[in-house]
Amino acid sequence: MWNDQSVVGGGFFNSTNQFGAANTPNQAQKTGRRTSRTAPIVIRQALHSGDGDVTIWGTEIMIVCIVARVRNIRMQSTKITYTIQDITGRMRAVFWLDQEAMEEDDKSTPKVQVNDYVQIYGNVKTNKGKKVLMAFKIMPVTDVNAITFHYLQCINNKLKMEANSKKEKVEVNPTSAMLPANSMVGMNDNSSVNGLNPRQMMVFNLIRASTLEQGISKQDMFVTLKDRMSQMEFENILEWMCGEGHIYSTIDEEHFRATDAF
């Protein structure tokens, strides 16, 4: 049904395995407005975020990745506080120390010195009005290109999420501006009373036309549609219509019926 898009290809658990690589795993981002598990950000974005997680153009980011230079390190018994700086600003990152691991060896203490570049994964938290990065993984940067790459990725992300959020707004607006979706008024093929655009109407009409109890399958629909739209657009439309309540899946995720069908 609603495939868990926020975990496609990435997500927290997958990214743990990739900690060996210097690059950031950002495959978790899909369409905007989903909770994105990890994303690269810059310090300025962390500082400007509201209460709770960082949100970029509607996409909440739970785990962030920051590439920055260490300006200052302060060791305490329970934690290490780093002051990190990138080209957009400066903030603190706190790395909590695990007592047990410390006793064995200080393998748990990151091998980081002042003026080193590091890659930090963590959560942005607010503490007494100030933003702090609660770090759970700190790795030294081993290639300067990772720094360039990180900034380019951040820019790309922001632009992608901005575009996504604007696209969603345009699609959703007709629905709210028009009559409620369940209205029985003029159910003609070409009306936009339901708030569906012509592309969505194409798919919807196919589903509506099915007289089978289990509805029509994705495969059958796509046979008709494949010349006119891409697989991805088709899937997106189906998903959106499910979310809006125009269609529902029946015997499995491949078969759909329309809620307005008679």
Next chain:
Amino acid sequence: MGDHDDFEDNQYPDNDEFVPYVTAGNLAQKNGAKVCLWGKVTKVSASEGFYVKTVDEQEILIRLKRPLSEALEGWYEIYGVSQGKSIVCDEYVPFSDDMAKNIDTEGHKSLAKLLLALDEPWNLGEHLSNMNGVTPME
């Protein structure tokens, strides 16, 4: 919870100052502004500072406020104020040879160009323009 001793870094307080990467090509545009430059040391001048070759293959003078006390070699990240054709250096940070061995100069050049061209590359979206995290230090 327990630890009330929040480390407020007085020497390096939080800020959201944007110091963009530049290349020799756009240094002039940023005259008077704080910039950050990557360069490989070509020669050292006792009186002025040192010269670096940038990612766009030009030589730029880095003026130092204090005379050099160490040998300089390899790639550095230089922070300072642009003076059009040179930079007055606030600080410089070395990149180890290992880190910089495959440095992608084209990529970095593009990044610098992008940063100059984009208005607000880091803005978070229309609903969140408040600066919650950045409050003046007491």
